[in-house]
Amino acid sequence: MERTLIKDTLNKVGEKVKLLGWVNTIRDHGKITFIDLRDRSGIIQCVGQDLPKFGAESVIEITGEIKNRPEKLVNENLKTGKIEVQIENLSILSSAAEIPMPLDNDGYDIEESVRLKYRYLDLRRDRMAYNIRIRSKVANFMRKWLIEHDFVEIETPILTKTTPEGARDFLVPSRLQPGNFYALPQSPQQYKQLLMVAGFERYFQLARCFRDEDPRKDRAYGEFTQLDIEMSFVNQEDIISLSEELFTSLVEEVFPDKKISQSPWPRISHKDAISKYGSDKPDLRKNKNDPNELAFAWIIDFPLFTEQSEEDFYHGSGSAKFAPSHHMFTAPHPDDIHLLDTDPTKVRGLQHDMVLNGYEVGGGSVRIHQPEIQAKVFDLIGFSEEQKRDFEHMLTAFKYGVPPHGGIAPGVDRFTFVALGEPSIREVMAFPTSASGQTAVMNAPSKAAIEQLNDLGILIKKDK
Template sequence: MAETLGNMKRSHMCGTLGTSNIDQEVTLMGWVQKRRDLGALIFTDLRDRTGIVQIIFDKDISAEAFAKAEKIRSEYVIALKGIVKKRHAVNPNLPTGEIEVFANELKILSEAQTPPIYIEDEDDVSENLRLKYRYLDLRKPKMQKNLMFRHKVAKVARNFLSDNSFIEVETPMLTKQTPEGARDYLVPSRVNPGKFYALPQSPQLFKQLLMVSGMDKYFQIVKCFRDEDLRADRQPEFTQIDIEMSFVNVDDVLSVNERLLHRVFKETMNIDIELPLQRMPYKEAMERYGSDKPDVRFGFELRSINDIVKNCGFKVFADTIKNGGDVRGININGNGDKFSRKDITKLEDYVKTYGAKGLAWIKISDEGINSPISKFLSEDEMNSIIERFDGKTGDLLLFVADKPSVVFDSLGHLRVEAAKQLGMLDKNEYKLLWVTEFPLFEYDEEENRYVAKHHPFTSPMDEDLDLLETAPDQARAKAYDIVLNGIELGGGSIRIHSSELQQRMFKALGMTTEQAWDRFGFLLEAFKYGTPPHGGIAYGLDRLVMLLTGSDSIREVIAFPKTQNASSPMTEEPSVVDEKLLNELHVKVSLDN
């Protein structure tokens, strides 16, 4: 039968004990990690979130405690009193390995059945089972360290922003549904039949309104929601560190955020990142790395050979250029001998998943040049290509010919895949950079119109204002992303603060004046009453913690995440709702496609 604590008060956490506590009486509480019965002595490892300490139950010290200890098993919850003693057989692998506690009193607070998963970091169990028993999974030291580290990152960010005059303000969770961005989660209104709230994809409009209100500097560590297809770094609900400032330009926003990142890295990882961070315009990032979130821990940069092969005998190259396409390649410097013909075929299959039709290659070895396309190229053309890539013995050149978007996407991913196969991606190396001057618009072929690259409240570059109506595809934005090791940590922009410019932006996006006022009228109305220039940024807290802990998925740093189909095996959500409640909400469910 479970006992109560009574007057027993915990004096120490398990992992905090050390040689300075020798001969002290301590009161400990936690879970039994394991138990070993040696007859006259029972050894127990006691665990709490700070670590493990060895407990000894000796019949000669307390027969009553010893008798109870005979009953305990793994994952029982216990409380005990005892004396800290120097350990004779020191365990160098345990922070508390120099001491042990001889118990003189024991209470069994809760018994436990054999858990369906082991409470060990290296437990090889399916993720679905881990999520079904997440409360057990979270007992693992690694998971508890991840959540404590997440707390520390959030605390450091909150402290830094508070120290720099930012005010934390909460914004609504039930908001107006707006058409831009990802798909919204909708909440039906019972008191307003037929109408819906949306859960916020971000606090974007509200933080701009806070700037209109004169708040000047705002931040919030906030939940956001997007109904989109999931992957390793996406969840239907995620957490942002959201920041907005008034009377600022791009340099101002980037400067304060570099100092924020420096504080986070220093206080959580004891790493001094070098400031100022590298800045790279979007166009340069795409040209060199094929990505707007480039991993710059290694080379393998893209280079164009359009001028060399536009009239060559290899029709795939020549015809692609003739049809307005692009031919680019990368050099897997010095690693050609590590990729067999079979390996190159696998790389070709890899780029095909990004739309490429094939992968041409040139391998340079001591025996000379080996390439299936060499017979179609003249000696001058081949030499020019090799010179373009600074080719040397041992190099492997890989090429894609297609429309530019496919070339960038496939080669951008290929360079990372090759570096991964070569073991060049060091999780303990952190390369941060800003990507700036994004396109203001991108063309959506499905909707047959331009859509905002970031969101419709992003300000155009001053020198590109006249392009809104004449050449929107060439207009650049005062937008910036912060990238770490090829993953976007966050992004932001200087916002539009003029009603006139905002309406021009809506018009460029294909909205009539009536549509703009129907969807965003409250923002346009607010802009009439004096709006300061303002801008900000939002970080993905989950992604940041994932990278800093070396985790492979944000599910490893979120207490109760969803699976890739946005469900929870533990709570069995989403679930069917009672018909009575649906009627109260004036909602009918149809499963027809």
């Protein structure tokens, strides 16, 4: 007999079925035992006599007949609440030990360290299973929509080169080239621009990105996924319009109960956002108590440069006065290019941030495609000749015909957690890293064996 999913039992009254799943609850009334059986599709009540002993969350197989419940025993809170299974045979496939935390609630009040230690159990709770499935739908919709709009999905390397362009890198030692290191990509920024040089014109990928930066509720430590998009022969309006169309369609398809409060989305200059809202991530919801309101906005006309900080210096930006406010590949506003020579702080960048309910959920820009302007920006942020050589591949590529191009990179996890109204980005990630930088379940990072370190030519320096 083939397995039947619980959701398919509704049209099988009077038929014998085989069900497989987890024991959600057990209610023993002496001779008669009631079991709520759970699989990926739902829950159904099963009734039997003289059953073997097992605990909640055990994995079992049941065969039996689907019957209508007596009218007075119908459970309107359950999709299968009008039927039940009369158990004819029950087999225990895997007994479960006592569960270390309750799974029948939303889990918000449980210590996060416990939830992450037993994440495979935490994901059994209804809210978490729903969140992970919604995130999957979000990613699949993005991929399908972009392919239908003539984009090409291209994967870029995970092992790449460290460059001083943002947060701290995660370094990976090379065994074949002792003393040299790869870096995990903070974003595919340079690769996607090189793909525009290559002539693909419309690129995307669901890119894994790695940044050694402090976590926040809207930012996971270590790694995250972004929808990386780049297009050739476009201006800022083209990028904004396409992104707005994509996310409006996504909300309609994946979040049908949600309503976008204003369309077209408001466009606010960085200066006006700061003066009017005190933030470049304003929450424009009309009713902040409405969980179904989504208030998107675009923040534009950012300053191209900010005052340089010690952190910029740490990352190799030299001793110059300026640091890129977005990144060093963002194009200056065409009306402000002359100010690069006279007053760089007044130059506006062609940067655009996508804001949702008070969170930045994506950012992008039109890129510099003229080698002479890129070189000038490098000079303004204080790059030494040695640091410029780290980007020689980009400057060389730009000698061979590069189209005007730009893009955006919304965070998949970040958008999903805001759209769902969750308190933390970790609530939509299957195996997130904790605020202290430890991975769920596996508890990385961990010490390496001496043999591994010797193989890589690495000596760990111990503090005195």
